[in-house]
Amino acid sequence: MKGRTAAFAVAAGLLAAGPALADQGCAGVRAANSSRLTVHVAGVRPATGEVAVTIYPDDKRRFLAKGGKLARQRVKAAASVRACFWLPQGSYAVAIYHDRDGDRDFDRTLVGLPAEGFGFSNDPETKTGLPPLSAVRFRVGAGERTIPIQMKYLR
Numbered sequence: 001m002k003g004r005t006a007a008f009a010v011a012a013g014l015l016a017a018g019p020a021l022a023d024q025g026c027a028g029v030r031a032a033n034s035s036r037l038t039v040h041v042a043g044v045r046p047a048t049g050e051v052a053v054t055i056y057p058d059d060k061r062r063f064l065a066k067g068g069k070l071a072r073q074r075v076k077a078a079a080s081v082r083a084c085f086w087l088p089q090g091s092y093a094v095a096i097y098h099d100r101d102g103d104r105d106f107d108r109t110l111v112g113l114p115a116e117g118f119g120f121s122n123d124p125e126t127k128t129g130l131p132p133l134s135a136v137r138f139r140v141g142a143g144e145r146t147i148p149i150q151m152k153y154l155r
Contacts, residue, residue, distance in 0.1 A: 012120045013037040013120040027055075027071045028086035038084045039094055041075075043151040044117065049100040050074045051151075053083040054135075058091035063133045074099070094121040096149055126152065 009019045026036060039053050054072045062068030070092070072104040076099060098117035107115040120126070124135040138147060 013139050021089075022024055025075050026084040026086050030086045031088075033088055034086040034143060035088050035089055035140050036084055037092070037097070037140050038082055038123075038144065038146040040080065040082050040146055040148045041096055041119065041151055042148065044077050044079055044081060044098055045151075045153070046100070047077050047079060049077050049098065049102045051077055051081050051083075052099055052104075053081075054095050055087065056093040056095065058093070058133070058137060060133045063093055063136075064095060064130060074104075087140050089141055091137050091139050092121075093138070094134055094147065094149065095136075096120070096151065098151055098153075114154055117153045119149040119151050121147055121149060123150050125134045 005134050011062045016115075028034070035056070041051055041053065044051055052072060052074050056063045056068060057070050061067075070086055070087075071085050073085070075081045077100070096119045097114075099106070100116055101107070106118070109115050118126075120136040121138050122136050124131040138145075
């Protein structure tokens with residue numbers, strides 16, 4: 001009987017902690033004024049390495065700048081992946097890349113073109129260079145927000 005009581009106590013504790021355990025996968029801290037942002041990335045190929053999902057503040061000096069990020073999650077690559085973040089309400093931008101070789105660096109060709117998949121919030125055209133912050137900016141309000149991003153490959 002004692003074993004059953006202990007097992008019941010453990011199960012009850014896990015059930016009570018359910019929402020807290022679900023929040024552990026999100027970057028950042030869940031606070032009274034924070035909202036949950038989920039980034040859904042589609043079109044990842046092949047399913048090797050990882051996908052880096054990076055959040056930037058609404059500041060053009062920090063967008064894509066070294067040390068400019070607010071948060072980053074690295075997710076095991078699959079055809080589609082999700083990453084979530086707790087953020088205060090405000091405007092942000094997201095940049096993603098498919099780190100196929102797992103070296104934690106965005107690889108480029110000899111002429112400087114992306115050798116790995118990439119993408120941005122709002123899926124802007126990127127044929128002639130990097131998009132401006134104004135093209136990728138989006139707003140996070142109260143509650144939850146999900147944004148889709150399509151991975152792009154140049155080759």
